[in-house]
Amino acid sequence: MNENNFIETVVAGAGLTGLTTAYNLKRSGKPVLVIEKSGRTGGQIQTLNRDGFVFETGPNTGTVSHPEVAELFSALSPACELETADENANNRWIWKGNRFYPLPSGLFGGIATPLFSWPDKFRILGEPFRAKGTNPDESVGELASRRLGKTFVDYAVDPFISGIYAGDPYSLVTRYALPKLYNLEQNYGSFIKGSIAKAKEPKTERDRLATKKVFSVKGGLGNLASALADAIGRENIVLSASSLKITPDGENWKIDYRLADGERSIRAKNVVTTVGSHALPEMLPFVEKTDMDKISCLRYAPVIQVVVGVKDILGLRFNAFGGLIPSCEKKPLLGVLFPSACFAGRAPENGMLFSFFIGGMKAIHLTELSDSELTALVLREFHDMLKFSAGKEPDMIHIARHKYAIPQYEKSTGERLETVEKLQNRYSGLVIGGNLKNGISMGDRILQGTNIAKSLVNQ
Numbered sequence: 485m486n487e488n489n490f491i492e493t494v495v496a497g498a499g500l501t502g503l504t505t506a507y508n509l510k511r512s513g514k515p516v517l518v519i520e521k522s523g524r525t526g527g528q529i530q531t532l533n534r535d536g537f538v539f540e541t542g543p544n545t546g547t548v549s550h551p552e553v554a555e556l557f558s559a560l561s562p563a564c565e566l567e568t569a570d571e572n573a574n575n576r577w578i579w580k581g582n583r584f585y586p587l588p589s590g591l592f593g594g595i596a597t598p599l600f601s602w603p604d605k606f607r608i609l610g611e612p613f614r615a616k617g618t619n620p621d622e623s624v625g626e627l628a629s630r631r632l633g634k635t636f637v638d639y640a641v642d643p644f645i646s647g648i649y650a651g652d653p654y655s656l657v658t659r660y661a662l663p664k665l666y667n668l669e670q671n672y673g674s675f676i677k678g679s680i681a682k683a684k685e686p687k688t689e690r691d692r693l694a695t696k697k698v699f700s701v702k703g704g705l706g707n708l709a710s711a712l713a714d715a716i717g718r719e720n721i722v723l724s725a726s727s728l729k730i731t732p733d734g735e736n737w738k739i740d741y742r743l744a745d746g747e748r749s750i751r752a753k754n755v756v757t758t759v760g761s762h763a764l765p766e767m768l769p770f771v772e773k774t775d776m777d778k779i780s781c782l783r784y785a786p787v788i789q790v791v792v793g794v795k796d797i798l799g800l801r802f803n804a805f806g807g808l809i810p811s812c813e814k815k816p817l818l819g820v821l822f823p824s825a826c827f828a829g830r831a832p833e834n835g836m837l838f839s840f841f842i843g844g845m846k847a848i849h850l851t852e853l854s855d856s857e858l859t860a861l862v863l864r865e866f867h868d869m870l871k872f873s874a875g876k877e878p879d880m881i882h883i884a885r886h887k888y889a890i891p892q893y894e895k896s897t898g899e900r901l902e903t904v905e906k907l908q909n910r911y912s913g914l915v916i917g918g919n920l921k922n923g924i925s926m927g928d929r930i931l932q933g934t935n936i937a938k939s940l941v942n943q
């Protein structure tokens with residue numbers, strides 16, 4: 485910041501989007517100040533270390549879905565080392581009746597699995613010949629049941645949507661929530677034909693950096709946030725800043741916020757918001773209510789992650805990424821991950837970590853349970869679902885609550901995106917980023933932050 489309290493760019497929010505944006509600006513020699521409400525960097529990303537367990541309270545793993553993800557890790561090495569999951573991560577389980585079954589991959593597994601009905605197994609064979617949809621706002625559930633059949637929606641799509649969005653497949657609009665799937669049908673007429681054709685398309689060396697690899701970071705994802713913050717420079721990040729307000733100020737922007745010892749005010753040429761849409765009405769008070777309502781009406785699924793550590797699993801085997809629970813099975817869980825089965829150094833030698841996910845759009849009421857009610861619920865499933873013997877107790881339990889966990893890209897998305905675009909065009913130097921658009925995963929957040937920085941460097 486110069487002596488006139490002016491800085492080229494202010495970034496609101498020090499989650500993965502804000503940190504990636506600021507990191508890329510800094511690398512291009514552009515001055516930046518990150519202003520964050522909480523007392524730490526990382527936003528939803530947080531790794532804790534307790535009683536010999538290293539665990540995540542937010543996201544557990546990402547996928548190297550864009551070249552920008554691989555490039556970010558290359559640039560940050562050796563301060564932060566990408567860790568790819570071992571082969572257990574290829575095994576995904578689905579609950580049916582009273583046990584988990586492997587999610588089939590390949591033709592033989594698909595035919596043999598008891599997860600789908602015989603009529604739907606035959607139906608899948610006809611998928612390439614089915615007409616493509618004409619409703620651009622078709623939900624994921626409608627699209628999948630039209631092409632693949634109801635049991636496929638119940639035992640594959642519904643748990644997949646629980647695992648990613650903690651959402652309802654019949655509310656999420658495919659072209660916003662799963663654009664790659666939507667485009668397969670629109671461009672190739674079928675998921676199967678489209679996947680085969682895409683696999684044959686020529687790829688540049690850079691394209692090949694994007695893979696399906698599941699990643700974490702050595703020592704946990706928190707080390708990614710720390711490495712980014714260190715590279716940005718801690719002196720360029722303001723923590724514990726409350727009441728952040730951004731208002732137009734001639735050709736620039738005025739940014740006001742409060743620290744423990746008093747009010748602060750600075751000016752900037754560019755402002756980038758990376759906070760959830762629910763935080764924008766207070767942050768951008770100059771935006772007319774009719775416009776802001778179209779952005780802030782975005783619904784977020786609340787989710788609770790209960791992490792359970794067991795120092796000795798007494799020979800039980802959990803050689804998988806985790807298990808998902810179809811909502812038709814009426815269990816009080818979205819699913820459970822086995823992080824220490826996929827990454828070394830997360831649990832003591834004979835022990836394991838289990839991350840139970842509770843709530844989501846279909847079970848919001850469960851996120852209102854008290855800590856002791858949640859503990860009792862998880863202990864029941866620890867014995868019933870994971871089959872630990874009656875006398876066995878976990879050695880560590882940690883409860884992490886996320887009121888605004890995952891944005892739901894529903895029908896309102898089109899109007900939201902148009903309004904964001906309109907405001908950005910009207911107010912020069914304003915960028916409204918964050919997970920209200922461009923995808924919900926860590927890979928999407930890295931891509932968006934990289935692109936925002938690029939657009940500001942090239943302006």
Ligand SMILES: Cc1cc2nc3c(=O)[nH]c(=O)nc-3n(C[C@H](O)[C@H](O)[C@H](O)COP(=O)(O)OP(=O)(O)OC[C@H]3O[C@@H](n4cnc5c(N)ncnc54)[C@H](O)[C@@H]3O)c2cc1C
Nearest residue numbers: 497499500501520521527528542543544763889924925926
């Ligand atoms: C429980 C859970 C599990 C997840 N699992 C996965 C997963 O397995 N894989 C995956 O890829 N993704 C997962 N995600 C999603 C992933 O965590 C997010 O995509 C990503 O971390 C979001 O980063 P962000 O910077 O956009 O938002 P955030 O991390 O929410 O960062 C926004 C920041 O803005 C700050 N802020 C808010 N209001 C203000 C204000 N008024 N002034 C200043 N600062 C403010 C917040 O404190 C926060 O630090 C999961 C998310 C949750 C909650």
